[in-house]
Amino acid sequence: MSQAPPEDVAVRVAGLCKTFRIPHEQTHTLKERALHPLRRASYDELHALRDASIDIRQGEFFGVVGRNGSGKSTLMKCIAGIYAADRGEMWVRGRLATFIELGVGFNPNLTARDNVRVNGIMLGLTPKQASARYDEIVEFAELTDFVDLKLKNYSSGMHVRLAFSVMTHVDADVLLIDEVLAVGDAAFQGKCHDALTAMSRQGKTIVLVSHDMSAVQRFCTRGMLVERGEVVAVADSSEVARRYHEVNYDHAETVASQAAAGAGGTGAVHILDTWLEGPTGERAETLRHGEFCVLRLRVEFRADVSEPVFGFVLTNWRQETVFAGTSGWDGGRAGRHATGDVLDVGFRFQNVLASGRYFVSPEVGRADRFGQALDYREAAATFLVEGAREGAGTVDLPLELSLSPVDGSVSSS
Amino acid sequence: MNVVPFHARRVQGPVAIGDDPRRFAQLVLTLAVTNWKLRFFGSALGYLWSLLRPLLLFGILYLVFSHVVRIGVEVEKYPVQLLLGIILYTYFSDVTGDAVESLVDSESLVRKVSFPRLVIPLSVALTATFTLLLNLVTVAAFLAIAGVEPRWEWLALPLPIALLAVLATGVGALVAALFVPFRDVRPIWDVVLQGLFYATPIFYPIEAVADRSETVAHVLMANPLAQVVQAARHLVLGDGAMSPAEASGGAQWLAVPALLLVGLALLGLAVFRRMAPRIAEEL
Numbered sequence: 001m002s003q004a005p006p007e008d009v010a011v012r013v014a015g016l017c018k019t020f021r022i023p024h025e026q027t028h029t030l031k032e033r034a035l036h037p038l039r040r041a042s043y044d045e046l047h048a049l050r051d052a053s054i055d056i057r058q059g060e061f062f063g064v065v066g067r068n069g070s071g072k073s074t075l076m077k078c079i080a081g082i083y084a085a086d087r088g089e090m091w092v093r094g095r096l097a098t099f100i101e102l103g104v105g106f107n108p109n110l111t112a113r114d115n116v117r118v119n120g121i122m123l124g125l126t127p128k129q130a131s132a133r134y135d136e137i138v139e140f141a142e143l144t145d146f147v148d149l150k151l152k153n154y155s156s157g158m159h160v161r162l163a164f165s166v167m168t169h170v171d172a173d174v175l176l177i178d179e180v181l182a183v184g185d186a187a188f189q190g191k192c193h194d195a196l197t198a199m200s201r202q203g204k205t206i207v208l209v210s211h212d213m214s215a216v217q218r219f220c221t222r223g224m225l226v227e228r229g230e231v232v233a234v235a236d237s238s239e240v241a242r243r244y245h246e247v248n249y250d251h252a253e254t255v256a257s258q259a260a261a262g263a264g265g266t267g268a269v270h271i272l273d274t275w276l277e278g279p280t281g282e283r284a285e286t287l288r289h290g291e292f293c294v295l296r297l298r299v300e301f302r303a304d305v306s307e308p309v310f311g312f313v314l315t316n317w318r319q320e321t322v323f324a325g326t327s328g329w330d331g332g333r334a335g336r337h338a339t340g341d342v343l344d345v346g347f348r349f350q351n352v353l354a355s356g357r358y359f360v361s362p363e364v365g366r367a368d369r370f371g372q373a374l375d376y377r378e379a380a381a382t383f384l385v386e387g388a389r390e391g392a393g394t395v396d397l398p399l400e401l402s403l404s405p406v407d408g409s410v411s412s413s
Numbered sequence: 414m415n416v417v418p419f420h421a422r423r424v425q426g427p428v429a430i431g432d433d434p435r436r437f438a439q440l441v442l443t444l445a446v447t448n449w450k451l452r453f454f455g456s457a458l459g460y461l462w463s464l465l466r467p468l469l470l471f472g473i474l475y476l477v478f479s480h481v482v483r484i485g486v487e488v489e490k491y492p493v494q495l496l497l498g499i500i501l502y503t504y505f506s507d508v509t510g511d512a513v514e515s516l517v518d519s520e521s522l523v524r525k526v527s528f529p530r531l532v533i534p535l536s537v538a539l540t541a542t543f544t545l546l547l548n549l550v551t552v553a554a555f556l557a558i559a560g561v562e563p564r565w566e567w568l569a570l571p572l573p574i575a576l577l578a579v580l581a582t583g584v585g586a587l588v589a590a591l592f593v594p595f596r597d598v599r600p601i602w603d604v605v606l607q608g609l610f611y612a613t614p615i616f617y618p619i620e621a622v623a624d625r626s627e628t629v630a631h632v633l634m635a636n637p638l639a640q641v642v643q644a645a646r647h648l649v650l651g652d653g654a655m656s657p658a659e660a661s662g663g664a665q666w667l668a669v670p671a672l673l674l675v676g677l678a679l680l681g682l683a684v685f686r687r688m689a690p691r692i693a694e695e696l
Contacts, residue, residue, distance in 0.1 A: 004421040020694060031597070058419075077693070081527035084426035084690035094419030100525040107447070109454050114447065121443045122526050126436075173419055 005091050010174050010205035011056040011079060016088035018049040018074055018229075048074040050229045051088070056207060058093065061200045063216040063223030063237050064209045065244045071229040072209045076100065076178050079207075094173025094205075097123050101178075103163030108152035112143060115151055116166055123170045133169050141165035160188060168195045175199070178209045193219065213241040213317075213356065217390055238390065245357040245384055248317060268303040269364045269374040272342070274381040276360075287351050289388040289396060295347040297362045299375070306336040308374065309365045310345045315379075317357040322394050325349075354396045355388040429682070429689040431529035440528055444536035449543055463544040464551055467503045471496050474616045488618045489653040493552075493559050497649060498615035498642050500548045501574075505581045505638055506606045507541035512585030513592050513602050520696050530689040531682075534589040538582040545574070556649065566648045573644040576674060580637050583678030586685040593688065593695050613639045618646075619660045627662065634661040637674040 005012040023043045049071045056062045066072045077083040079090055080098035105122050106115050116137055120130035138144050141161040151159065177196075196219065200206055210216050216223055216237050223240035225233040225247065233243045277294040278284035287293050297310060311326035325347055327334060337343065359379040366374060388396035431437055453459040474495055478484045488494065512534040516523060519533050592598040613636060614622065623630040633639055634657065646654035658664040 004423075010419075078426075079424060081424050081426055082524065082693050085424075090424035091421050092424055093421040098525075098527060101521075104525045105522050107451065109451055110447070114450065118443060118447055121439060122522065122528065127439055127443065 005055065005093070007093075008057050009055045009091070010058040010060070010093050011054070011207065012089075012091040013052055013054045013075070013079065014089050016049050016052045016075070016078060016090065017047075017086045018071075018078055018083060019086055020046040020048055022046055047229050049078070052226070052229070052231050053088075054224055054231060054234060056205060058205055059200075059203045060205055060222055061196075061220045062205070062207045063220035063240060064207060064226060065211070065213070065216055065223060065240060066226035067248065070226045072226050073100070073178055074229075075226065076176050076207070076209060080176055092174055095124060095171075096174045096176065097167075097170050097172030098176045099123075099167050099178065100176075102160060102167065106151060106159070106163065109150060111150055112138065112147045112154070112162060116162065119163070119166045120170060123166065124172060125170055137165045137169045138162075140168065157188070164188070164192060164195070168199070172204070174205045174207070176207045176209075179211065213244060214354075217241050242355075242386070245317065248357055266374050268301070268305055269308065270300045270302060271297055271362050271364060271375050271377050271380065272300050273298040274360055274362050274377065276381065276383045277346075284383070286384045286386055287353075289351055289353065289355065289385055290398075291351050293349060293351050295349070295360060295381075297345045297364075299343050299345065299364055301337045301339055301341045301343070304336070304338050305366065305374065307366070308334050308337065310334070311363045311365065312347065313361045313363070315359045315361070316354075316394055317359075320394060322353065322358065351385060352395050352397055353385045353388065354394055355385050355390075358383055358385065427527065427690045427693060428529055429531040429686040437529050437532060440532045441535045441539055444532065445539035445543070448536060448540040452540065460547070463547055467496075467499050467548060468551065470503075471499050474499070478616055484617050484621055488620060490559060490561065490650055491618070493556060493561060493650065494618055494646050494654060495616060496552055496555055497645050498613070500545070500552060501577060501642050501645060502610060502613060502615050502638070503548070504541055504545040505577065505609075507544065508538045508578075508581035509585045509588055509602065510606060511537045511541065512589045513599055514589075515585075516589050516593055516692055517696060523696060524693050530692055531586060531685055534586045534685070535582060537589075538578070538585055541581075542578060561650065564649075564651055566651065570645060570648050573641045573648070577638070577641040579678050580641070580674050583681035585681070587677070587681035590681075590685040590688040590692075593692055609636075609638060612636060614642060618654070619643055620655055623655070623660060630660055631662040631666065634666070635669045635673065637670040637677070640667070640670045640674075 021043045022045075052071070052075060064072050064075065074083065076098065077100065078085050079092065080096065080100070082098070082100075103115075103119060105118055107118070110118070113134065116134055117127070117130045120133065120137070121127055125133070138147055141158075141164070143158060143162055143165075146154070146158065154162070193215070196206060196208070200219075208216070208220060220237040220240075222235065223237045224231055224235075225240050225243045227247055232247070233240055235243070274295075274297050275283050276285070276287060277296060278287060279291045279293065281294075284293070295312060297312070299308075299310075309326055309328045311324065311328070313321055314323040314325075316322050327345070327347075360381040360383075361376070361378050362380055363376045364374045453462060458465070471492075475492060478495070479491060515533050515537045516530070522528070523530065523533070588598055588602050612633065614633065619630055619633065619639070622633060634643070640657050640661075643655065643657045643660055647656045658667055661667055661670075
């Protein structure tokens with residue numbers, strides 16, 4: 001298959017393999033080589049990519065997701081021509097620009113003017129174009145007053161703005177963007193996303209590597225999931241985001257079991273199990289949005305405890321705390337429990353969570369001595385929420401729309 | 414959707430030179446100018462240092478060899494010969510010495526942008542060439558002060574300088590590529606440069622060697638760097654300095670340094686091309 005791909009394919013990757021050799025003992029000097037000529041053969045092979053294939057069509061906004069170390073960046077670097085492929089072939093239609101990092105080659109001792117020039121030329125502009133676009137670039141970055149300042153005197157925000165501005169002014173037909181947008185404040189990220197959407201509307205092909213599933217769902221039309229160097233799924237972006245959460249679920253289970261082994265607490269109470277139940281009362285690992293669900297803990301008392309407090313912390317895949325609940329809120333009395341008692345505790349709630357992966361960390365404490373944990377299990381259970389409307393937030397609240405005209409403000413017609 | 418018929422290009426992976434000579438030249442020039450700006454950043458005398466460095470070395474060597482050791486007194490226009498030698502050697506040592514770590518120093522570029530890899534050592538060579546050109550202005554001023562008559566042969570000076578540039582760049586590419594897997598190229602190369610300084614007729618004229626032993630002089634002239642220095646001296650001073658052919662023991666012996674020069678330059682290019690695809694991942 002060494003023929004050019006059809007015209008509507010902007011990027012073709014076919015059967016790409018990339019293996020890194022990681023020497024057991026780094027032999028960096030001639031003397032070591034000379035003294036141990038055979039040791040050279042000893043290395044680990046890291047299969048960063050195994051037989052990866054993908055066709056990305058022209059004008060697509062394509063998301064690439066996967067866990068750290070799954071091979072996403074290696075894939076980007078191979079397409080960009082920074083790494084040599086071991087096997088397979090790649091085709092790119094039109095001019096390609098790669099953004100593995102914002103502001104590549106920026107030098108703190110040069111002025112913004114010089115840096116914009118060098119960066120622009122490195123990214124594919126001719127010197128003439130770089131000079132011609134200079135004013136526009138500085139204006140877009142809102143840095144017109146600071147152009148003759150050395151870059152080291154810039155704040156990090158100004159630095160990032162300048163770098164991003166150069167990136168949007170390098171007119172490539174295909175853009176490979178590797179998580180560079182994770183930097184900067186919210187306003188900057190908003191601006192980045194607007195700029196990317198605008199470029200996409202102009203018909204440019206954008207390949208975005210991201211950990212931010214909400215961004216992938218919002219911007220990308222299609223995407224792929226990379227796992228251990230293999231392309232596991234190519235689908236529309238919400239499906240890819242769902243698969244990403246699924247893959248992280250396997251991972252989360254391991255994390256949960258490891259965490260449980262190292263749980264904290266005095267040992268007076270043992271949390272035996274933590275699980276979720278769907279509306280029918282069955283154990284569930286996937287909860288539909290909007291339904292009533294129950295979080296349940298099974299605890300065993302290893303000592304006599306009076307008035308324990310049961311609580312839990314709910315975190316999402318970004319490790320943000322979404323909610324923390326406790327049995328102490330409603331003044332609920334938990335009573336006295338003797339050694340050997342086993343108790344099931346339930347928290348019923350309506351599922352208003354956004355789609356995605358969640359983790360539950362349960363805790364049992366004592367009411368009389370606030371803060372002392374009798375038992376605590378980090379991420380003891382995990383579940384997936386499906387069916388929420390697409391949005392960037394952590395919850396999907398039930399909304400009711402109302403439109404009521406204000407007297408006198410509406411014309412009589 | 415409106416599909417624009419862009420040209421499809423097969424991704425080749427990292428290369429040494431690439432297939433776009435225009436872009437290659439633009440990148441080399443841009444990086445060379447940037448290096449140049451950064452080189453003297455923060456020093457009070459700025460560009461003057463690039464002139465002062467060889468001049469100070471000249472002052473020391475001149476004092477030692479015309480007043481203490483007294484090799485210089487028996488040679489015509491010793492100061493001019495000495496200065497020419499120092500400036501040409503400094504160029505070779507700047508290009509190759511700076512090239513050694515150039516790829517590692519440019520790690521952020523090499524690992525994050527795709528461009529022909531040879532751009533990096535070439536831009537270092539070009540920066541050193543800017544310095545050389547400035548230094549040649551000093552030599553010209555020096556010639557005027559020393560009362561050397563201008564000669565038509567001076568117009569041929571770019572030839573040995575171009576040959577020196579080819580040699581230095583080729584060797585620079587070689588050491589730059591080798592430094593990536595073998596970090597001890599740095600100290601090795603420093604010693605080689607030191608050795609070359611003594612093995613090349615810089616502070617001593619080749620005539621002084623030939624007077625004592627013609628054979629040693631012929632052997633020394635097998636070094637392409639010695640040929641370039643001697644050629645420059647002969648072009649500048651005419652009969653005041655031996656011609657390279659005479660110093661080598663006959664024009665036929667010029668083939669040895671010529672082959673060495675071409676061979677080293679090609680070897681540097683070949684090794685660099687071979688290493689180019691893996692430089693980014695081995696840094």
